[in-house]
Amino acid sequence: MPIRMLRKLIYSIFCIFLLESLQSQADWQQIHVDVVYLASEDLEGRGTGKNGEKLAAAYIAKRFSDIGLSPKGNNGWYQSFAFSSNPHEKNLKDINGTNVIGFLDRKAKTTIVIGAHYDHLGHGDTGSRAPNDHSVHNGADDNASGVSSMLWLAEQLSKIKKLKSNIIFVAFSGEEYGLHGSKAFTENPTVPLSSISAMLNMDMVGRLNPERTILISGVGTAKEWNQILDQVKPSNLQYNRSESGIGPSDHTSFYLKNIPVLHFFTGQHQDYHKPSDDSPIVNYSGILDISKLIRDVVVQVSDRRTLAFQKTKDENKEQSSSFKVTLGVMPDYVYTGKGMRIDAVLDDRPAMKSGMQNGDIILKVGEMEIKDIYDYMKALGKYSKGEKTDVIILRKDKEMNMSVEF
Numbered sequence: 001m002p003i004r005m006l007r008k009l010i011y012s013i014f015c016i017f018l019l020e021s022l023q024s025q026a027d028w029q030q031i032h033v034d035v036v037y038l039a040s041e042d043l044e045g046r047g048t049g050k051n052g053e054k055l056a057a058a059y060i061a062k063r064f065s066d067i068g069l070s071p072k073g074n075n076g077w078y079q080s081f082a083f084s085s086n087p088h089e090k091n092l093k094d095i096n097g098t099n100v101i102g103f104l105d106r107k108a109k110t111t112i113v114i115g116a117h118y119d120h121l122g123h124g125d126t127g128s129r130a131p132n133d134h135s136v137h138n139g140a141d142d143n144a145s146g147v148s149s150m151l152w153l154a155e156q157l158s159k160i161k162k163l164k165s166n167i168i169f170v171a172f173s174g175e176e177y178g179l180h181g182s183k184a185f186t187e188n189p190t191v192p193l194s195s196i197s198a199m200l201n202m203d204m205v206g207r208l209n210p211e212r213t214i215l216i217s218g219v220g221t222a223k224e225w226n227q228i229l230d231q232v233k234p235s236n237l238q239y240n241r242s243e244s245g246i247g248p249s250d251h252t253s254f255y256l257k258n259i260p261v262l263h264f265f266t267g268q269h270q271d272y273h274k275p276s277d278d279s280p281i282v283n284y285s286g287i288l289d290i291s292k293l294i295r296d297v298v299v300q301v302s303d304r305r306t307l308a309f310q311k312t313k314d315e316n317k318e319q320s321s322s323f324k325v326t327l328g329v330m331p332d333y334v335y336t337g338k339g340m341r342i343d344a345v346l347d348d349r350p351a352m353k354s355g356m357q358n359g360d361i362i363l364k365v366g367e368m369e370i371k372d373i374y375d376y377m378k379a380l381g382k383y384s385k386g387e388k389t390d391v392i393i394l395r396k397d398k399e400m401n402m403s404v405e406f
Contacts, residue, residue, distance in 0.1 A: 028288040030155075031148045034063070035206070035287075038118065038144035039279045045137040047122025048174045049096045056118050060100045060147065060171045067154045069102030072168055072190045077101060081184035083174060085126075097173035099181045101190060104158055104167040110305050111166040111191050112298055113199040113259075114153055115182065115250055116146030117175030121273060127176055129273040140279040142272065145206025147171055149264075149291045156295050165197060165302040172250050175203075182250035186257050193257055198222070198301050200294055201251035201263045208266045208286025213238040213334040214293075215265045221245040222260035222307035232296035237289060240336050243312045260307045262297070264290060267334040270344035270358065325383045325406035327351040327391075331373050339363045339394065340376040354402040356393060363399065364392035 037043075037059060044052035061077035073079040077100050082093035097119070120139030121127050128137060138144075154169050168191055174180030186193065208214065219225040220243025229239065245255030251263045266286065271277040301307065328349020335341040339361040345352050362370050365379035366389040383389065383406050391402045 028284045031152055031287050031291075032284045034148035034151055035140055035144045035282055035284070036279045038147060039138040039140035039277075041136050041138070043138075045122040045124070046118060046120040046139060047125075048119045048177060048180075049098075050122055052122070053119055053173065054098070057098050057100050057171070057173070060118060060151070061102075063151050064100070064102035064154065064169065067102070067151070068158050069104055069154060069169065072101040072103035073099065074188070074190060079185065079188070079190065081174070081180065081188075083177065083180045085177065095174070095177065097181055097184070099173055099185055100171040101185075102154065102169045103191075104154070104163075104169070106163045106166050108163070108165045108305075109195060110164075110197040111168050111195050112301055113168050113170060113196055113254065114150055114202075114294075114298070115170040115172055115199060116150045116202045117143050117172040117181060117250055118147045119173045119176055119181070121176055124273075124275070127273055130275060133275055135275045137273065137275050138278050140282050141206035141266075141269070141277050142204050143175075143202075144279070145204060145282060145287055146202035149202045149205050149287055149294065152288070152291045153295055153298070156291075157298060160299070163299070163302045164305055166191075167298070175250055179250055179253050182253035186253045193259070196254070196259050197304075197306050198260045198262070199251055199254035200297065201249055201261065202290075202294070203249040203263060203265060204268075204272075205264055205266050205287055205290050206282040206284075207269055208283045208290065209332075209334060211238060211334075211336075212236060212286075212289075213240050213267075213336055214290055215240045215242065215267060215334045217242040217247050217263040217265065218245045218251060218255065218261040218312075219243055220310065220312040221255055221262075222309055224304065224307050225260065225262065228297060228300045232293060232300060234289065234293055237293060238336065240334050245312050258309050260309050264294060265333070266290070267332060268330050268343055270330070272330070272344075325350075325380055325385055325387075327356075327380070327404065327406075329356065331376070333373070335361075337361070338372075339370050340373050350404050350406055354391065354404045356391075356402055357395065359395070361394040362391060363394055365389060366391075 079099040084092040121137040172181030251261035330344040332341040332343040
């Protein structure tokens, strides 16, 4: 092949690659814009009831309006509620929250709820894992990522004219204090609860890992969920499924009203509830891929109109009540290999004192083999404070024995 023709061929291939790259970036550009604004210093961590959260609410309402949704709060786009900052003084209503609600009306008998909480920790006065650091906790992954996914879904679903269900989009406030926004909505719904066929919740979808695994909770809350998820599964994502409808996020409030739910989650990380959870380290293309998956799930649910709700075991309760000690690690909830992989080792806890590191995989605790996180929880249930045991971990293909005192 002549040199000139070869150069033209290489140039053409480069142009095609560049165009594809630019198109891919354009697809998640608005997701990036949404996350960067919601996680900006100007919003001061979006603390419930604070000025920063009010700015975030106004931004979300404006985005809903621009997309073409209709307001569906009890005051335009907004649904206000109040709750106590002290769970032991429930009559004290000292915090005011505001849900932001938009509606895609397809004149259908059924409605699908798509939700994401938009509040965060403000300056970390409560709930922070860096309690002595009162700088802004921007909450890029938790949960600007989920809100950006919800807004992308609102844009995409509004273009599908043949949807057989209405869609209600809810940005929940008060989640960090205890799911108060979703409780307020389910107690005072702006559409009949009986018309809601399913609720899909995005909470922390901004850290898709290199294995591209997403944790999907609630698959046991409807007989059809696993079949639907199998039908729409993209080749570039892996699932880690959990049956329980109970969890520390807003889908729980709907499950407790006998509504099928799914919660999409890319896992905890060492920046969780810290000021370092910031927008530059969010996986934006990952949010896009997860959002496309959720869009396809919504279309499937819309076509079916109703799902068969079923109760599930409260796995979280079983885990938390079965043990008295902790290693002091954050499990990697999206890991699907053998053992329990450590996402983050917490300071001054038994795991750190024994020499464990982020990324270690726990294979054995005492005499108990650890196949997954549930075995890990069962193993901890065998120990009391002050007892010692050996823990076998895998670190970079090498097994190591760690002595641990609880």
